[in-house]
Amino acid sequence: MGKLDGKVTIITGGSGGIGRAAAKMFAAEGSRIILVDVDGDALQGIVAEIGAEQAASVLANVSDGEQTQTYVAAAVEKFGGVDIALLNAGIEGKIMPIAEYPEYLFDKVMAVNVRGVFLGLKYVMPAMRSRGGGNIVITSSTAGIRGSSGMSAYITSKHAVIGLMRTAALEGAEDNIRVNTVNPAPIDTRMMASIEEQKGLPTGDRSNRPLAQHMPLQRYGEADEVARLMLFLGGNDSSFCTGGVYMVDGGVSAGAV
Numbered sequence: 001m002g003k004l005d006g007k008v009t010i011i012t013g014g015s016g017g018i019g020r021a022a023a024k025m026f027a028a029e030g031s032r033i034i035l036v037d038v039d040g041d042a043l044q045g046i047v048a049e050i051g052a053e054q055a056a057s058v059l060a061n062v063s064d065g066e067q068t069q070t071y072v073a074a075a076v077e078k079f080g081g082v083d084i085a086l087l088n089a090g091i092e093g094k095i096m097p098i099a100e101y102p103e104y105l106f107d108k109v110m111a112v113n114v115r116g117v118f119l120g121l122k123y124v125m126p127a128m129r130s131r132g133g134g135n136i137v138i139t140s141s142t143a144g145i146r147g148s149s150g151m152s153a154y155i156t157s158k159h160a161v162i163g164l165m166r167t168a169a170l171e172g173a174e175d176n177i178r179v180n181t182v183n184p185a186p187i188d189t190r191m192m193a194s195i196e197e198q199k200g201l202p203t204g205d206r207s208n209r210p211l212a213q214h215m216p217l218q219r220y221g222e223a224d225e226v227a228r229l230m231l232f233l234g235g236n237d238s239s240f241c242t243g244g245v246y247m248v249d250g251g252v253s254a255g256a257v
Contacts (some may be wrong), residue, residue, distance in 0.1 A: 002030025003235045008079040008195030010034045010071065012062050012120060013089030015042035018139065018187065022086055022222035022230050027054055029231065031084065034075040036060050052256055062089045065123075072123045082127040082235040087120040088139040089113075090157070093199040095150040106153045113157035114164070121178045133176025135234045138165050139226075140181040140245070142252050158183075162245055169243035178242035181232045185213055185249035188220040216251030 009026050013019045014035030023033050023046055033055040035043050043057035058074045060067040074080045093109040094101070117138055128134030143151065144158035162181055169179040212219050231247045232238050247253045 002028065002050050003083070003142045003231070003237070007083040008034070008075055008081055008088065009084040009234065010036060010120075010124065010158050011083055011086045011088060012036040012071075012116065014046065014057070015039040016088070017223040018184070018226050018230075019086070020046055021049060021087050021227040022088070023055065024040035025224070025231055026084070026234070027051075028099075029235070032079045034058060034071060034079070036062065036071045037089070039225055043068075051120070057144050062119065063111035065119055068116075068119040068123050071081055072127050076127060078152045081131045083131060085120060085124045085128075085134070085136045085233070086230055087117045087124075087136065087161075087184060088141070089116050089138060089234075093151070095151040097150060098152045101152055109153035109157055110153045110160075114135060114160045117161045117164055120231045121164060121179075125168065125172055125175070128172075129175045129230075134178075135238070136165075136168065136177065136179040137181070137230050137233045138174075138181045139182045142183055142247070142249050143181055144181070145245070145253060153186070167246075173242060178233075178238070180210055180238075180244045180246055182229050182233065183247045183249065183253070184221060184225060185243055185252040186213060186220045187226060214252075216254065221251065222249060 009031045011019050011023055015037040023035055023147055027033055027050045035046055035057040037043050040059045046053045047057050056078050058071040060071045090113045091109055092106055138161050140161050141158040143155045144162050145216055148155055165179050165181045172179055226248050
């Protein structure tokens with residue numbers, strides 16, 4: 001018997017490293033899954049791994065209101081409702097000083113990372129209310145509690161979703177909707193490889209990741225380690241947890257100002 005038997009989970013950013021890991025883990029615990037992303041081929045591959053009877057995919061831009069309503073409606077139509085939502089979609093943008101940062105790119109990062117979460121909350125919460133409650137997990141970052149030179153858009157977006165989470169947690173409490181963030185440090189995914197490349201750091205040798213030298217545990221996290229925290233927050237084991245900022249960061253935040 002799985003921890004999530006009978007539950008329906010929406011995962012945005014479903015084709016990325018954390019989204020894929022969470023999809024597999026939640027499915028193994030009995031949840032049916034709606035995967036959302038803009039990479040249709042990758043989504044189909046994950047659905048094939050899990051099985052079409054338990055998973056489905058929706059091609060959607062999370063920053064678009066109509067497309068957000070479409071993925072929520074797909075969960076209701078195919079599996080009967082929404083019990084858990086992992087609002088996980090995000091992009092890193094570019095690394096450059098504020099004075100040089102393109103306005104269009106700042107807006108794009110904010111659209112995906114912040115507007116995408118806002119729209120997810122806006123349309124998922126009513127669907128959960130009709131089911132008697134639910135759990136929402138928003139992917140923030142250690143970037144949500146600290147600064148980093150050259151990453152103004154990403155840093156801003158990850159601070160912002162913590163504010164959205166706290167507001168949603170207060171608004172959702174009377175409807176038994178719990179809302180929390182997970183805040184990963186560097187995780188060994190495509191996004192981290194992109195950041196390393198932009199910083200001019202070597203990416204080929206996984207045993208020698210320069211940014212890991214500044215982390216207490218001296219390594220990057222794995223996507224499964226984030227997914228396990230999402231599983232805790234998405235299930236009944238976290239029944240008294242809402243409005244929280246949960247670090248999965250190898251000790252990085254212990255030294256944050």
